[in-house]
Amino acid sequence: MTLPTRSQRSTLYKSHPELILNLGSCLAVLAIVAIVTFLLMRERSSVEQAAARSASNIVQLIESDIVRNVELYDLSLQGLIWAVQRPELLAVPAELRQQILFNQAVTAPVRGDILWLDATGNVVADSTSAIPRQANFADSKDFLQHRNNPNLGLLIGQPFKARLGDLDWCISFSRRISGPNGEFLGVAAGALRLSYFSTLFQRLDIGSDSSINLMNTDGALLVRQPGTPDEPRIGQNYSDRPNFQRMRADVSGTFAGVSTRTGKERLFTFARVGDLPLIVIVAHSADEVFESWRRTALLVSVATGVLCIGILWLTLLLGRELRRRQSAEQGLAALAATDSLTGLANRRRLDQVLRQEWARSQRNARPLAVLMVDVDHFKAFNDRHGHPGGDAALRQVATTIASSIRRPADLAARYGGEEFLVVLPETELAGARLLAERIRAAVEALPPFGDDTAPVTVSIGIGCHTPGTQQDLQTLLGAADEALYRAKGNGRNRVEAAA
Numbered sequence: 141m142t143l144p145t146r147s148q149r150s151t152l153y154k155s156h157p158e159l160i161l162n163l164g165s166c167l168a169v170l171a172i173v174a175i176v177t178f179l180l181m182r183e184r185s186s187v188e189q190a191a192a193r194s195a196s197n198i199v200q201l202i203e204s205d206i207v208r209n210v211e212l213y214d215l216s217l218q219g220l221i222w223a224v225q226r227p228e229l230l231a232v233p234a235e236l237r238q239q240i241l242f243n244q245a246v247t248a249p250v251r252g253d254i255l256w257l258d259a260t261g262n263v264v265a266d267s268t269s270a271i272p273r274q275a276n277f278a279d280s281k282d283f284l285q286h287r288n289n290p291n292l293g294l295l296i297g298q299p300f301k302a303r304l305g306d307l308d309w310c311i312s313f314s315r316r317i318s319g320p321n322g323e324f325l326g327v328a329a330g331a332l333r334l335s336y337f338s339t340l341f342q343r344l345d346i347g348s349d350s351s352i353n354l355m356n357t358d359g360a361l362l363v364r365q366p367g368t369p370d371e372p373r374i375g376q377n378y379s380d381r382p383n384f385q386r387m388r389a390d391v392s393g394t395f396a397g398v399s400t401r402t403g404k405e406r407l408f409t410f411a412r413v414g415d416l417p418l419i420v421i422v423a424h425s426a427d428e429v430f431e432s433w434r435r436t437a438l439l440v441s442v443a444t445g446v447l448c449i450g451i452l453w454l455t456l457l458l459g460r461e462l463r464r465r466q467s468a469e470q471g472l473a474a475l476a477a478t479d480s481l482t483g484l485a486n487r488r489r490l491d492q493v494l495r496q497e498w499a500r501s502q503r504n505a506r507p508l509a510v511l512m513v514d515v516d517h518f519k520a521f522n523d524r525h526g527h528p529g530g531d532a533a534l535r536q537v538a539t540t541i542a543s544s545i546r547r548p549a550d551l552a553a554r555y556g557g558e559e560f561l562v563v564l565p566e567t568e569l570a571g572a573r574l575l576a577e578r579i580r581a582a583v584e585a586l587p588p589f590g591d592d593t594a595p596v597t598v599s600i601g602i603g604c605h606t607p608g609t610q611q612d613l614q615t616l617l618g619a620a621d622e623a624l625y626r627a628k629g630n631g632r633n634r635v636e637a638a639a
Contacts, residue, residue, distance in 0.1 A: 195409035341365035482538035
């Protein structure tokens with residue numbers, strides 16, 4: 141692609157200043173809008189990243205707390221298993237045995253209970269009392285799994301309503317108790333109240349429309365804050381939801397999605413809890429995350445809109461002024477190139493066109509003709525009718541000449557006094573003669589002026605340049621002038637061509 145040269149750009153600006161102004165203003169407005177949009181989107185991305193970092197810190201804090209609690213429970217369960225496998229434990233007084241079997245820090249009321257179940261599922265020992273509560277868990281899913289699988293290790297169960305105590309929502313941690321030969325002797329089980337996690341989550345300020353969730357890898361909801369541990373959603377399965385499937389596929393991450401519960405946009409940050417089958421999820425409300433940014437974006441957008449409207453308004457005003465100036469300049473240019481008496485082109489415009497057409501004729505090897513027209517007996521006419529009458533006659537002749545030429549490239553001009561010149565580009569002698577005769581006849585057909593009985597007439601001399609001849613512009617004009625004098629010498633009111 142070829143770029144315009146400096147002179148071409150200058151010509152374009154001079155010929156179409158309003159177009160250049162409008163184009164420049166539109167480009168400026170587009171640039172402003174693009175820059176502001178880029179900055180706003182970059183700021184939005186920064187806000188989103190800051191929210192993701194904050195949520196990630198919360199997830200890591202919760203994850204470390206859960207891992208610590210689970211490790212404490214597991215150590216307590218392993219300690220319980222170690223103790224019950226000692227035959228001498230039965231000889232220890234009940235209260236001392238209670239202290240040996242159960243870690244009081246782990247079994248605090250805020251956390252939950254630990255039970256020793258025998259091979260039939262009956263409660264043998266209870267962390268809440270030296271005298272165990274009477275219950276049987278032989279039908280529980282966790283008990284059956286341990287009985288049937290000696291290599292299960294630590295088992296984290298589904299959320300359930302406790303059968304004993306305050307009947308809170310709990311999550312179970314359990315290990316198999318095996319004998320010396322691997323036989324099944326029972327289960328060491330701990331129940332961790334989900335209200336403990338609710339209390340932990342309540343200390344974290346994440347916004348009124350955001351939430352912290354704890355789920356297992358099967359998709360069951362364990363804890364949600366804000367919310368209450370006994371709300372119907374506890375234990376609800378979300379394994380078929382797209383958001384959960386995306387979380388289950390990765391160890392950790394952040395993504396934007398629509399909540400299937402509320403239908404609102406959320407910024408989800410999640411992570412697996414160590415090696416446990418648990419997932420911590422912080423779901424930030426997009427409305428809360430971007431609330432401040434949206435206010436800023438609205439103010440900046442309004443300010444940008446006002447600025448752009450102002451630029452366009454100024455462009456309209458400047459465009460109107462440019463049109464006014466251009467019209468005035470065109471009017472002045474027309475006046476500078478027009479003869480004030482006849483309305484035809486003046487001598488200055490004639491000389492300019494003659495040079496241009498002569499150069500084009502030489503460059504393209506095309507013919508060029510000129511008609512030199514002179515009003516017959518104009519001095520006597522002027523003496524009879526005075527200068528006003530002479531001026532009126534010249535205007536009539538000029539109008540007749542102008543109406544006789546039909547091609548846009550042809551030019552009729554006042555040459556001086558009562559003389560006129562017609563420039564005919566790409567016209568040979570025959571065509572020039574036809575036009576000259578048409579002009580002569582049209583002038584002769586004008587009605588007589590005042591009390592005159594004879595009409596005004598003109599004599600016309602034709603000069604024609606033929607390509608390949610040794611001739612210059614002055615020679616061409618001289619030939620037309622000689623033909624004009626010959627027409628006058630031969631009786632006037634006639635057309636003569638240069639020899």
